[in-house]
Amino acid sequence: MTPPSVEGGGPGAAEGLLGRVGRTAYRRRRTVLAAWPAGLVAVLALSRAFGGEFTADYAAPGSDSQRAQHLLEERFASQSGSVVTVVVRADDGVRAVRGAVGELLTDLRAAEHVSRVEDPYATPGAIDADGRTLVTEVRLDVANGADMPVEDTTRLMDIAREHSTSGTRVFLGGQAVATAEGGPVGSEAIGLAVAAVILLLTFGSVVAAGLPLVVALAGLAVSAFATGLVIRLVDAPEWSTSLAAMLGIGIGIDYVLLMVTRFREARAAGLAPEDATAATMDTAGRSVLVAGVTVVVSLLGLFAMGLAYMRGAALVAIVGVLVVLAASATLFPALLGFLGGRVDRLRLPLPRRRSGTPPVDADGHVRPGRGWLWWSGLVQRHRIAAAVAGTAVMLALAAPFAGVRFGFPDAGNNPADSMTRQTYDAVADGFGPGANAPLLLVV
Secondary structure (H helix, E strand, O other): OOOOOOOOOOOOOOOOHHHHHHHHHHHOHHHHHHHHHHHHHHHHHHHHHHOOOOOOOOOOOOOHHHHHHHHHHHHOHHHOOOEEEEEEEEOOOOOOOHHHHHHHHHHHHOOOOEEEEOOHHHOOOOEOOOOOEEEEEEEEOOOOHHHOOHHHHHHHHHHHHHOOOOOEEEEEEOHHHHHHHOOOOOHHHHHHHHHHHHHHHHHOEHHHHHHHHHHHHHHHHHHHHHHHHHHHHOOOOOOHHHHHHHHHHHHHHHHHHHHHHHHHHHHHOOOOHHHHHHHHHHHHHHHHHHHHHHHHHHHHHHHHHOOHHHHHHHHHHHHHHHHHHHHHHHHHHHHHHHHHHHOOOOEOOOOOOOOOOOOEOOOOOEOOOHHHHHHHHHHHHOHHHHHHHHHHHHHHHHHHHHHOOOOOOOHHHOOOOOHHHHHHHHHHHHHOHHHHOOOOOOO
16 A cells, blocks of 8 residues: 655655655665765865965945045055054053053054054043043054954953053953954854754654754854855955854754654655655755755845955855755755654653654644644634734834834944953943044045
């Protein structure tokens, strides 16, 4: 007897290209499973041998800011470099520690990539009204603070810490310092942990919940090392890896979640694990492919902005999406070859989960639970009231957006324990919040 099909999949229907790919990966699962770590090592080796460095030119072509920067480079080379802000906060007053401040500035002048250090005691307005805070600038010989070598910026930060005492504190701020400190650590790990909890509650099985995470992590690892090869060919900012990771984790978990659900439905309909895998790839796999290609096309829209760094970020993200798609099409069916028959093992003791497989009708289609049937019937009977209530809920959730204020983030958005944030707060306390928004005028 031929098992019932699931929405056209299975032995009873003509198998498509994705179904054949899934069946091949299922049968040759050991080869496929070994190929992914081998590919990871190969990409890592190529990236180490030929990988480039992150670079980004944030100037908008033809803009006033770009013309001002060019004029600075041509006429005032010593003023064209990136700036590191130095803030000294002394409890007894900054004039009482003038000697210590002089030693600090001398050490900063001797550091790598430092072209000039301003004397705050000879600069009008460099000391606040109560005399306890001073601010000065360290000029670098690099135009973009993000291009400053991290080890050299770290040395500047170490000098600041060495000259800090209980009564005199020294802070450094600027793009170079922000780059050296990096962004929030572990944000991707937090996202994965939250996703794992949601998947466990959704599937009620450790095996079923683990498959989307494994596929997403595999795709993320390969694409992360492939980024080095991409930035060898195009300029891209460092934050492009965060963009690629966000998309890779999101679509990897989302896409494989859909395929795990479809695989469980096929198994509940009576298909053998191999046939269920092929049916899953022919149905859910096709949806995943279309969705992934749509994401790629959307990212290509960033090229229309005419900004070089956005093109680089888009290419890094596109590579991440394509690698996750490849993992969904090959690694996922290979994993089903090992775990397909045990996809509902290691179940959680959830009270509402009474069976390992969803119920199906005579045609092999999954039946919704009685709770969902009741809810859908209620909405259909009271469709006008449901539409009004749904709209009211959405408007209530969207109401805070009416008070949103747009602007560029600054160091005031950084973590409270970062040096850039401490510099920002010290300047704001001493000179007022507006002192953190300098304006360069070139005539």
